[in-house]
Structures are given as structure tokens and as C-alpha cells.
Amino acid sequence: MTETAISTATESVADFAARARAWLAENMPTIDPDHPPFSVRAEQASWDHAKDLQKRLYAGGFAGICFPREYGGLGLDHAYQKAFDAECRGYEMPLILNVPTFTICAATILDMGTEAQKRERISAAIRGDEILCQLLSEPSGGSDLAGVITRADRRGDTWVVNGAKTWSTSAFAADYGLMLARTDWTVPKHEGLTMFLVPLNSPGITMRRIKEVNGNEEFCEEFFDGLELSDDAVVGEVNKGWEVASRQLFHERRAVGGGSEFASGIGAENASEMPPDHIGLIERTGQSDDPAAQERAGRALVRRIVKEQLINHVGQGIGNGSLPPNAGTLIRLFHAETTELEVDTALAIAGTAGVIDEGGDSSDLADIGVRYLSRQTGSLGGGSSEMARNVIAERILGFPREPAADKGVPFNQVKRGRT
Numbered sequence: 140m141t142e143t144a145i146s147t148a149t150e151s152v153a154d155f156a157a158r159a160r161a162w163l164a165e166n167m168p169t170i171d172p173d174h175p176p177f178s179v180r181a182e183q184a185s186w187d188h189a190k191d192l193q194k195r196l197y198a199g200g201f202a203g204i205c206f207p208r209e210y211g212g213l214g215l216d217h218a219y220q221k222a223f224d225a226e227c228r229g230y231e232m233p234l235i236l237n238v239p240t241f242t243i244c245a246a247t248i249l250d251m252g253t254e255a256q257k258r259e260r261i262s263a264a265i266r267g268d269e270i271l272c273q274l275l276s277e278p279s280g281g282s283d284l285a286g287v288i289t290r291a292d293r294r295g296d297t298w299v300v301n302g303a304k305t306w307s308t309s310a311f312a313a314d315y316g317l318m319l320a321r322t323d324w325t326v327p328k329h330e331g332l333t334m335f336l337v338p339l340n341s342p343g344i345t346m347r348r349i350k351e352v353n354g355n356e357e358f359c360e361e362f363f364d365g366l367e368l369s370d371d372a373v374v375g376e377v378n379k380g381w382e383v384a385s386r387q388l389f390h391e392r393r394a395v396g397g398g399s400e401f402a403s404g405i406g407a408e409n410a411s412e413m414p415p416d417h418i419g420l421i422e423r424t425g426q427s428d429d430p431a432a433q434e435r436a437g438r439a440l441v442r443r444i445v446k447e448q449l450i451n452h453v454g455q456g457i458g459n460g461s462l463p464p465n466a467g468t469l470i471r472l473f474h475a476e477t478t479e480l481e482v483d484t485a486l487a488i489a490g491t492a493g494v495i496d497e498g499g500d501s502s503d504l505a506d507i508g509v510r511y512l513s514r515q516t517g518s519l520g521g522g523s524s525e526m527a528r529n530v531i532a533e534r535i536l537g538f539p540r541e542p543a544a545d546k547g548v549p550f551n552q553v554k555r556g557r558t
């Protein structure tokens with residue numbers, strides 16, 4: 140592996156890009172466009188491979204471009220990352236480390252973590268040694284995040300955690316997770332929470348994979364039975380966990396919308412991220428002269444173009460202050476709805492061939508039906524589309540807040556479930 144000189148603050152974006160171009164050509168595997176190296180996120184081998192690629196980037200001096208130097212990054216601004224992304228098109232990159240490791244978890248630790256957490260966890264992730272995940276949602280519900288009931292009780296110098304988390308993306312491959320727990324039940328719900336950075340190989344944690352309707356097994360659920368944590372695990376301040384969680388959600392919305400400077404590399408992680416080829420589908424199913432099929436495909440293609448424009452527009456607006464940071468939610472909502480339209484359109488064009496193997500030219504179209512089964516993940520991951528609409532209404536448009544029966548009520552007096 141060739142190492143290049145570590146970039147300096149005086150290196151121009153163009154020089155940085157030229158140095159990256161030469162280094163990538165010599166050190167990173169190229170992609171065969173007909174057989175892209177898509178990662179199957181449910182397989183450990185994909186994560187091992189991503190770590191190897193990340194180690195190469197680190198050894199070459201191109202990892203953690205926008206993370207500060209003291210935590211293992213290069214301390215450069217977004218323009219350098221964008222230039223690097225443009226250069227690395229066509230090369231294998233550890234894209235599955237972007238969400239949630241870098242763009243959500245490491246970004247949150249950078250904003251809210253202790254000095255030790257930043258030095259240890261962020262740099263381990265940048266070196267390609269560790270993976271991070273989010274432990275927020277619970278079996279009782281994910282939208283009301285401030286209502287979590289996993290508890291962390293103080294016993295002497297130790298926190299003892301009991302409860303359960305669910306839908307944790309790629310937790311099986313992760314080393315640490317950001318976990319929100321209730322540490323004070325006598326105050327209103329937002330005031331009694333603490334965020335912990337949990338080593339996932341600790342005794343007291345049982346992790347299981349969840350099998351989805353499409354057969355995927357990436358999500359995990361975790362059960363905490365007397366898990367013991369020290370004060371070193373607290374992120375931010377005790378009972379100020381909502382501040383940390385809010386920051387985490389902020390980073391998640393930006394990441395899902397494609398607007399995080401901490402994401403590195405470009406392209407689709409796997410086939411399900413590639414937009415369906417609606418025109419190719421029309422041709423293969425013999426509908427090239429059918430105006431109804433053309434109109435369907437046209438509507439989906441236009442929506443995709445509008446989405447790209449919206450990402451630019453909102454990104455610029457947040458950057459120049461004409462839109463609030465929460466405006467990332469606009470992208471997040473539009474992205475979810477566009478994905479649904481694209482997948483629905485593909486299935487409508489494929490017709491029965493999308494669900495039954497009819498042989499001939501359309502024999503492999505059943506993939507479209509399998510993809511349809513997970514069409515709604517974009518409208519749930521990172522908070523549901525309904526919650527995104529609430530954010531847009533209340534925090535961007537300034538509409539009145541939703542009435543909340545538990546506002547200002549000590550959490551141990553709030554009615555929950557059937558009680």
C-alpha cells in the first residue's frame with residue numbers, strides 16, 4: 140500500500156483531488172460496472188470487507204476527511220470530501236460504514252461525547268477497527284423516542300441497565316451502540332433521559348437478529364438484563380440525554396437526505412438502492428408503445444429529477460441560513476415518497492411478472508416483487524414520514540405544536556400501554 144503525504148491545511152482542493160486520483164488508481168480495487176460489488180448488509184463478510192477498505196483509506200491518508208485531526212481525521216472542509224467523492228467514483232469504497240457509523244454515531248459523539256470517547260471511538264472507526272450503531276427504538280414504539288422505558292439505575296458507582304431495544308440497523312456487526320435510557324422517572328419525559336455508549340460484547344446483553352418479510356436479517360433486537368456500565372459510558376450529561384438524542388436525530392436526517400460531510404464515497408451500497416430501470420422494464424415487457432406505461436414511467440423519472448434538485452436547493456438553503464437545519468426533513472420525506480413511487484411504478488409496469496416467474500424475457504422480474512416488500516423502509520427508518528410531516532409543520536412552517544397529554548407530567552405518572 141502506497142502512503143501519500145498527509146494533506147496540509149494549505150493544500151488546495153484541486154491538489155488534494157489530484158493526489159487522491161493517483162492514490163486511488165494505485166491502491167483501491169476498481170468496480171466492474173456490470174457486476175458492482177454490492178454489500179449484503181446482513182452478512183458479516185460485507186462488514187469485514189468494508190473495514191478492510193477503510194483500513195486502506197486510513198493507511199493512505201484519505202480517511203475521516205471532515206473529522207478533526209485530533210480524532211484521527213484530516214480536519215478538512217466539505218469541499219475536500221466532495222472532491223474526493225468525485226474521484227472515487229468507479230472504485231470500491233466502504234459505503235456501508237457511512238450510515239450509521241460515521242454520519243450519525245461518530246458525528247454525534249463528536250458534538251456531544253467526552254474527550255476520551257472522541258479520541259477512542261471516532262479514531263477507531265476512522266482506522267477501520269470499529270463499527271457503531273444506534274440503540275434507540277423499543278418494542279413499545281419508536282416515534283415517541285422521549286418515551287423510552289429501558290432503565291438505567293444507579294447502584295454505587297455503576298449504572299445497571301434493564302430493558303429492550305429493537306430495529307437496530309447492523310448491530311450484529313457493531314462494537315459500540317449509542318443507547319438512550321431512562322435515569323429519572325420522577326421528572327417529565329424529556330428531562331430524565333441519559334445517552335450511553337455501550338460496548339456490545341458486554342455481559343448482560345442478548346442480541347438476536349430479526350427476520351423481515353423479504354428474508355433480510357440485518358436488523359437486531361437487544362435485551363439488557365443487569366448490564367453494568369460505568370460513568371465513562373455516559374455521553375453528554377446524566378439526565379440530559381434528550382439533547383444528545385436530538386443531535387443524533389439531526390445528524391440522521393442529514394445523513395438520510397445525503398447531506399452529511401462525514402459520508403465518504405459515492406454510489407449505491409446494494410442493488411435495492413439503485414433506482415429501478417423503468418424504461419428497460421417497459422421494453423422487456425413489450426409495452427414500449429403503451430401510453431399508460433410511458434406516463435407511469437415518466438412520472439417516476441420526473442420525481443427523481445425533482446428530488447435531486449430539492450437536495451441541492453435545501454442543502455444550499457441550510458448552508459446560507461435561508462432555511463433552518465430541520466429543513467433536512469424535507470429531503471428525508473421527499474426521498475421516502477420518491478422511493479415508494481419508483482418501486483410501485485416498477486411493479487405496476489412489470490405486472491404479474493413482478494410476482495410470478497413467467498419465464499422468457501421477464502423471468503427475473505420477480506426481484507421487483509421482493510423489493511416491493513420493503514418499499515416502506517424509507518418512510519420508517521430515521522423516523523416515520525408522519526413524524527417528518529410533524530417536524531416540517533411545527534419547526535419549519537411554525538404551526539402550533541401537537542397537543543401532548545404527557546407534557547410537563549412526571550414520567551412515572553404518565554399513562555402508558557393499558558395502564
Ligand SMILES: Cc1cc2nc3c(=O)[nH]c(=O)nc-3n(C[C@H](O)[C@H](O)[C@H](O)COP(=O)(O)OP(=O)(O)OC[C@H]3O[C@@H](n4cnc5c(N)ncnc54)[C@H](O)[C@@H]3O)c2cc1C
Pocket residue numbers: 239272273274275276277279280281282283305306307308309515516517519520521522523524525526529
Ligand atoms: C430501515 C430502518 C432502519 C432503522 N434503523 C434503526 C436503528 O438503527 N436504530 C433504532 O433504534 N431504530 C431503527 N429503526 C426503527 C425506526 O426508528 C422506527 O421504526 C420508527 O421510529 C417508527 O417507530 P415504530 O416502528 O415503533 O412505529 P410507532 O412509533 O409505533 O408508530 C406507528 C405508526 O404511528 C404513527 N405515529 C406515531 N406517532 C405519531 C404522531 N405523533 N403523529 C402522527 N403519526 C404518528 C407512525 O408514523 C407510524 O405510522 C429503523 C427502521 C427502519 C425501517
